[in-house]
Amino acid sequence: MSNPAPDMGLRRELPERVTRLAWILLILGVVLYGAGYLLDAKRAAFNNVVGFLFLASVAGGAIFLIALEYLAGAVWSVPMRRATEFLAALTLVVPLLAVPLLFHLHDLFHWTHGEAVAAEKVLAGKAPYLDIDFFIIRFAAVFLVWNFFYFLFVRNSTKQDSTRDPKLTTNNVRLAAVFMPVFAITVTLTVVDWAMSLEPNWYSTILGVYYFSGTVLAALSAATYAIIKFHENGYLPNLRRDHFYSLGALLFAFINFWAYIAFSQFLLIWYANLPEETFWFIKRWKEGWEYVSILLIIVHFVVPYFALLTQDSKMDTKRLKLMSIWILFAHLLDLYWLVMPTYGEGIPFGWMEIGFPILLVGLALVVLSYKVKRNNMIPVGDPKLERGLSFHL
């Protein structure tokens, strides 16, 4: 049984160069965003939607992973929970990313044009839901709810560091039970509002689950990367192959889950063959988009599937690091594929598409370095910590 190292759980700062890099990336990202909005507001807004959905999925998925740990009574993930909590802190800043979008709703959403809604029977029927005021209320409500749960989870978890009160774990378990259905609804609302309503005539009942699989993958790979980096640099010294194997296995499971859901969505629409649904896929199967679609299958499923198939590869930290970055990129590509065909004009790929994600990385790193400075790296008061550290497969 491994005993906790003497310096375990101390607050430590990230190295100076990481913090500096984080701020440089953040400022560079803000400058790029500004330039994008000045030069081509419509294109910048569409890219902004991709970036917003990306970081929202990391933040929401991280809260989901915290809740999952409590609800399932998982032991293995306890020593690493703080990394997930740090990522969940993004919930506080993600709404800022959507603020510029609120000023460009007309560029993004066909349904905001009154004359278009009046002319189309389907849109008129959806008008009570697709209403700008209601849209903003929903957006605010989703992030209020996420921040509320994030705040309670993390408050209980950090309080436990000093009080070591096992009742706080029970509280969080109850909270997690409430959060799960709430998360299911809010994550669906997010993707329906920001991605599905870009094509207001289209609907797919499975899109919420589709985005959910992406959120968990994004949060999990971001957490995996952070955890391995922490481990390698001595922030989380007590992790072993068994812990990494569990992370890898969960990643592998959700890779399959994503493919399962993505194919289910395609199969149902292909089978029913209704013009009001198929046009969405047809749009992604012409004018070059078919190559992006095939690339998405390869990048998001085939490559990670084979890269994480064997038992050894799930424990190999080098492989896991590579695959978590890969899957984050794949999720970005997934959202690009989801959002950008509506922008039109072929396959938009230029400095905006490459440059905008810099802001996301910068934002995540700044939040991470800020949280690392103010928190213990390990939940030292968690009653399951001892068992988590000595976790065996």
Add this chain to the structure above:
Amino acid sequence: MNEQHLFAITALFDTPEEIVHAAQEASKAGYTRFDVNTPYPVHGMDKAMRLKPSRIGVFALVFGLLGVFSAVGFMTWVTLVNYPLVIGGKPFWSWPAFVPIAFEVTVILASVLTVVTMIVLYFRFPNNAHPLHDTPYMKRVSSDKFGINIQADDPKFDEKEIRAFLGRIGGKEISPIYFDAEEFEHGQKLFDPKFLGVLAVTALVVSAMTYVVFNKVLYMEPFSWMSAQEKLKAQQPSELFKDGIGMRPPVEGTVARGFLPYAFKGKPDEAGRFLANPLLSTKEVLERGKSRYMTFCSPCHGNFGRGDSRLQGQFPNPPTLHSDKVRNWPDGNIYHVMTDGQNIMPSYATQISKDDRWAIVQYIRVLQRAQNAKESDLK
């Protein structure tokens, strides 16, 4: 009594930690032929015993691939060779529809056959003789103890040394296990005719008994007062008639109500000359005609009668309804084609009622007028 051979020296431990430690020590000491018995799976045992990864995964892969190829192969044969059927206007070989079935067959073959393989190869089914069976040691390790046994065929086997070793690592109740070579070597084999015979007889007897019990012994007719009547039911034979047929055909020349035979069968020109449309070109008639046209005609002739439906190219293309020939036909000719068929178009008399056919004729006239308007229509 047969000769008793030594199988193994066993020792018991109290906790999972102790047994993991014992396994580590045993492999460190160089023993290879030893095994561990625990009441439940103990984590980390593979590593402690220095076991190689199981090769059962190879079987799973082979059976999984077998599942994919047999499922896709079977569906390909059905949809392309055995019974090609247009479903929803999709190509015959529609791979997306195959994916769920291929997936299910893969999973079921891989899991079931891998378990069967494990039982046959590793557990030597149907031979269930094992020296550990029915020993006090087995009874203890299947309730609350953790046991290790070092087997007599280990290259480093030495009874005294092993007893000392097991005592040193904390083992309790160190004891030998003997087995009856006769029973062990002459155990059941899978392809033994006697075994297969017993299996077949068992299957037959069980099936026969099931049949007899459920269909004869326990069979009860539930509330049969009305259902069992002394009368002939459809398709039943009858001895009353010479030909033995219960269902009597109608007398020759009988005409059912509403089913007057079509007088112009095979005579399109006469139909054109003698038949007149009984319906007027009113709004109701045209709407009825349009709805029937969209249901029955448009799949081949296209929504506007141009012969440009999505089925184009799968059959000889239906001709356009806007040709001079069709436009100059009297109503009766068009009615005749629907009633009697033409070229590969079959008769629609059974699907579309007489009035509806005449309504369709009126609607086709509207389509023709829309495509080739007369001068007077423009005024």
